[in-house]
Amino acid sequence: MTPENILNYIKINENISTSGQPSPAQFEVIAKHGFASVLNLAMPDSTNALPDEGGFVTEQGMNYFHIPVPFDAPTVEHLRLFINLVKILADEKVWVHCALNYRVSAFMYHYQRSVLNIPVEKRVAMLQSWEPDSVWAEFLKITP
Numbered sequence: 001m002t003p004e005n006i007l008n009y010i011k012i013n014e015n016i017s018t019s020g021q022p023s024p025a026q027f028e029v030i031a032k033h034g035f036a037s038v039l040n041l042a043m044p045d046s047t048n049a050l051p052d053e054g055g056f057v058t059e060q061g062m063n064y065f066h067i068p069v070p071f072d073a074p075t076v077e078h079l080r081l082f083i084n085l086v087k088i089l090a091d092e093k094v095w096v097h098c099a100l101n102y103r104v105s106a107f108m109y110h111y112q113r114s115v116l117n118i119p120v121e122k123r124v125a126m127l128q129s130w131e132p133d134s135v136w137a138e139f140l141k142i143t144p
Contacts, residue, residue, distance in 0.1 A: 001029050008101035012108055012124050013116075015093050016086070020100040021048040024056045031060035036092040039065045039085065041078075041107060046071075046099040062095075069103050074139045082107050083115060083144055102130045106139055114144050 003009060006029070007020030021042065022030060030038065038057045042049055050056060057064040065085055069078045086094065098104045105126035112123045126132075132140065 001026070003029060003033050003095075006030075008129070010101065010105070010108075010124060012112070015090070016096065016108070017093075018096045018101055018104045018108060020097060021046070021050070022095075022097060024050065027056045027060050027062075030095050031062050034093050035062060035095045037063040037065065037089050037094045039067070039082075039089075039094060039096045040098070041067055041069045041082070041096065041103045042098040043068045043070060048099060069098070069107075071099075071103065072135055074103065074106070074135070076142050076144060079107060079110055079139075079142065079144045083111060086111055087115060100130070102132075102136070105130060106132065106136055109140060110142075110144055 003017060006022050006026050009017065009019045011017045017035070027038070040053060054064040054066065067078060067081055067085070086096075096104050096108070109123070109126055112118045
């Protein structure tokens, strides 16, 4: 198995990859591919959430960070915390996930725009199978 087999996988750059919820076995694959940290944006009761995800991740020798973002109520504070954390982890490989890679797609849109200053035509696209509803459309307009 490779990271590309994980639900809704997207590679942002050499240090950041994203996906939907990985399984415990997939966290082993993520670790074997050199990722040092996992950042989870899903709620504890999200689809396929793992009750002891932090345990699975740390058993593989990776750091675990959790910023629970309610799917119906993402905030600029969630975004600022995410951006600051990813900046801190910028020199290592980071795997960012949520339940289906919807939240993460929106957060990475902001990161690519605000931190990496990537022009819109060169940004890694958001998950193609997702059409943001009004809550997420407004979230995409905010400034961190």
